[in-house]
Amino acid sequence: MTTMRAAQRQAQARADYNAFLAACPSRQLLDRISDKWVVLILCALGGDASPQPGGSDGPRAMRYSELARLLAGVSQKMLTQTLRSLERDGLLTRTVTPTVPVTVTYELTDLGLSLHRTTREIRYWAQAHMSEVLTHRDDYDAATS
Amino acid sequence: MTTMRAAQRQAQARADYNAFLAACPSRQLLDRISDKWVVLILCALGGDASPQPGGSDGPRAMRYSELARLLAGVSQKMLTQTLRSLERDGLLTRTVTPTVPVTVTYELTDLGLSLHRTTREIRYWAQAHMSEVLTHRDDYDAATS
DNA sequence: GTGCCTACTTCCCGATGGAAAGTGGCTCTT
DNA sequence: AAGAGCCACTTTCCATCGGGAAGTAGGCAC
Structure with missing residues (x-):
């Protein structure tokens, strides 16, 4: 169940996350690690x-x-x-x-x-x-x- | 001439630069690009x-x-x-x-x-x-x- | 002239990061 | 029993940095 959820999230990630968008969570993560x-x-x-x-x-x-x-x-x-x-x-x-x-x-x-x-x-x-x-x-x- | 100087600098770089040292120029460069x-x-x-x-x-x-x-x-x-x-x-x-x-x-x-x-x-x-x-x-x- | 366009530049202010001093918990010394 | 010391923070104060918004420059169109 946990594994499936992680896999789903991963799939969603590849589809949705874009660090160029100011509101995208991955942008904040990029800010954090940069x-x-x-x-x-x-x-x-x-x-x-x-x-x-x-x-x-x-x-x-x-x-x-x-x-x-x-x-x-x-x-x-x-x-x-x-x-x-x-x-x-x-x-x-x-x-x-x-x-x-x-x-x-x-x-x-x-x-x-x-x-x-x-x-x-x-x-x-x-x-x-x-x-x-x-x-x-x-x-x-x-x-x- | 320019090429040799670059090569020498490169050699010195590998020997001397260490970004963990606060005073090292490469540390400031790291700060800049991070x-x-x-x-x-x-x-x-x-x-x-x-x-x-x-x-x-x-x-x-x-x-x-x-x-x-x-x-x-x-x-x-x-x-x-x-x-x-x-x-x-x-x-x-x-x-x-x-x-x-x-x-x-x-x-x-x-x-x-x-x-x-x-x-x-x-x-x-x-x-x-x-x-x-x-x-x-x-x-x-x-x-x- | 007045307006409009791009690419900046300046000004002001709130947020962030650094320096230094303070805290807490435990142990060892006297 | 009263300090003193050590580690890992935590807090306080202040300077610098970054964001928002408004202003500037230079050229053309109307």
Whole structure:
């Protein structure tokens, strides 16, 4: 029953959802995931901590403080907020272990992993084409100055 | 000469750029492209106007007003601003044709096209997994209410 | 002239994100 | 028993950002 409902929804999705329409739910979802902290959190939990494409050790659970350290510059407020919304959307799980002091770990779900395949490409693209972009910026600024 | 310099920069890129570091230029670039309007503009110019993955007619130049209509909900201010920054970064070109009234068209460059491959995946992901996300949201809200 | 067209640009204001300080629960020290 | 410390937040305050609406520029038609 659940499976059928999911299959039906999927079929409906392919037919109805269009992120170009402002009122479409998929547009809000696109807005949500087109966010720097979302991309970086998915990359972090996906195991892309090292700079090179080949440097991934696969997805792994991470502690809150570990994420805060890796995503240099994120405020605690945004980190918590973003993690909560990703948890609500089913992209990751939040696990509280009653050690002392308490340990909270975050881990990608299968759904989160499927999006990670794309967000990792965004990061790699930014790193791989940085120099090209820098050159274009120089040209543009020189031409418009 | 130009080619060698590009190759050198590329080599340096792979060695040095890491988007997890707040001060790294690639981090700012990641911030820039992890933006809903950037994703939608690239999708629009990449020819993804129809909702289905198979519905692309390939990249094409579009007028300002055409983009404004397709990206429902974008303000003129943000559209202009985002297009300018994408032009500066070399992802698209802006062409003014002195018709009457004036015609301004935007078209992806090769660099823009290479990023479009990824942004289109983001849109498809949002549309394909919308129902799953909706289910998770219901579950989460039911559990935390 | 007046109006109309496209493609912006400017102004104002409410929403959003960052910095920093505060909270709570538990344990270890003195 | 009273601090002190640690982790994971939560709250407060303020600056910046983005949206809505109105204004601008330049050219032609009437």
